[in-house]
Amino acid sequence: MCQFKDDRPFSCAQLWENSQKSVPRAAIQATLTQMVAEGKLLSKSFGKTVCYFKPQEAADIVPLFEELPRVDHETHRTQNEAARIEARARTLAAQPTNADLEAEPPRADLDARLVVLKSQNFVTPRELAKAKHAYNHELRRWRELRRAVSAAVDAVRERCDVDAQHLSGVFDDREAGVTGPPPTYIG
Known part of the structure; x- marks a missing residue:
């Protein structure tokens, strides 16, 4: 069940749709009720809808102190990558576009003619x-x-x-x- 991997709440209807409706909904509901009774799942009612979720155990909770250096390193790496990508984007934005490059040869000819005119060698x-x-x-x-x-x-x-x-x-x-x-x- 993919819901257990992500520790996200889920309902009986979601499990039934995930099984592509191959398992009867009543069987899924009975299994979920049994797992709640055994303590493997917790449930919370929202009107007619009942959401099920995995209870968090002490072994599943990673202290923030142990995770902090890894998260800091990943944050710095991501910031460096973002700065590199932004610098590349600025460099690319400064480069001429295809339309500019197509318009460049006449401009080059005009620049050459301007040099000739400035040198007064008409x-x-x-x-x-x-x-x-x-x-x-x-x-x-x-x-x-x-x-x-x-x-x-x-x-x-x-x-x-x-x-x-x-x-x-x-x-x-x-x-x-x-x-x-x-x-x-x-x-």
Whole structure:
């Protein structure tokens, strides 16, 4: 009977269920009543329910003084184990998760780019030479076009009786009909 090992109280119904109902309940009740009469068990009634328990004998009771060093040692061992597990948990909590590790490569690339930007080596010397060459080429083309447009405008101006400013819609104040501010606005 497992109830005797643990020294826990039990009832007739619990024993009957533990026997998987193979032993009749009346037989269990009769046996328990006989054991109480012989002094092998003690019983206590709680309403209709009767609980049975093993009487504690002096040999079963271990003095606390003899048990104390073993319990202290076990307590210290358990505390040390708990501290070790907590330290491991803190270490694991400080480690990055899988999502953090998956996000790490782009962050590493950004860190590498930041180092390059801080060193002000944005462009390799070859790329810089190529960019300067393209810039100078476009600057030459723009100057040539500017000269051609200026020459064309000068040629039109020489052949034309109308002033180039009038052709472009630029007039002075008299031609626009503005003579000055109205007298009411002047001080």
